[in-house]
Amino acid sequence: MFDPASGHPFPDGHRPDEAPAPHPLLAPVLGLLGTWHGRGRGEYPTLEADFSYAQEVTFSHDGRPFLHYEARAWLLDADGAPLRPSARESGWWRLQEDGRVEALITQPTGIAEIAVGRAADGTVEIATHEVARTPTAKEVDATRRRYTLTDADALDFAHDLAAVGQPLQHHLSAQLRRGA
Numbered sequence: 211m212f213d214p215a216s217g218h219p220f221p222d223g224h225r226p227d228e229a230p231a232p233h234p235l236l237a238p239v240l241g242l243l244g245t246w247h248g249r250g251r252g253e254y255p256t257l258e259a260d261f262s263y264a265q266e267v268t269f270s271h272d273g274r275p276f277l278h279y280e281a282r283a284w285l286l287d288a289d290g291a292p293l294r295p296s297a298r299e300s301g302w303w304r305l306q307e308d309g310r311v312e313a314l315i316t317q318p319t320g321i322a323e324i325a326v327g328r329a330a331d332g333t334v335e336i337a338t339h340e341v342a343r344t345p346t347a348k349e350v351d352a353t354r355r356r357y358t359l360t361d362a363d364a365l366d367f368a369h370d371l372a373a374v375g376q377p378l379q380h381h382l383s384a385q386l387r388r389g390a
């Protein structure tokens with residue numbers, strides 16, 4: 211009989227070559243599997259100053275045609291030392307035929323995003339389909355995220371944001387390395 215204390219019977223896979231076998235629809239995103247670390251910079255016209263941050267991003271799967279996505283960021287001071295926790299989010303990227311992606315992403319700031327887009331040739335681009343906000347959340351109208359594998363272990367990330375009355379524009383860019 212299954213003993214819950216001994217662990218989950220169907221742990222997620224974090225590499226294409228380990229069990230469980232990835233679902234064939236995951237083919238265009240297999241290069242993302244695993245944990246990524248890196249640094250980035252952010253800005254927005256409503257903010258007094260640009261900021262530097264570090265980020266950890268993990269993509270995993272359980273053999274079905276979706277990825278589990280989790281990201282957490284923390285701000286860095288001018289010397290690169292950690293200042294304080296910043297954005298966190300997690301969600302699900304549902305892969306469809308032809309590399310189409312339907313993503314559900316939630317944040318502790320009261321935002322739930324549904325984004326749609328495409329994965330092809332080492333790039334995933336997803337943009338807002340709908341945003342839902344809790345009663346006290348800031349006004350976020352749209353986002354656009356682009357993940358580009360620049361080599362097998364390097365991932366570029368860019369995030370555009372339309373929020374608090376501002377049109378869609380750059381909020382974040384980061385360079386991540388696998389496992390580093």
Ligand code: HEM
Nearest residue numbers: 252256257261263265283296297321348350353373374382
């Ligand atoms: C790596 C991820 C992210 C980092 C490091 C980051 C960082 C920041 C920082 C430092 C601020 C200034 C306020 C503060 O100090 O907290 C901010 C503001 C904001 N961010 Fe982000 N952010 C990230 C992701 C996101 C995402 C995913 C969204 C929306 C979907 C978002 C939406 C906003 C909004 C709406 C504001 C407020 C702007 C204003 O009221 O003037 N951010 N972000």
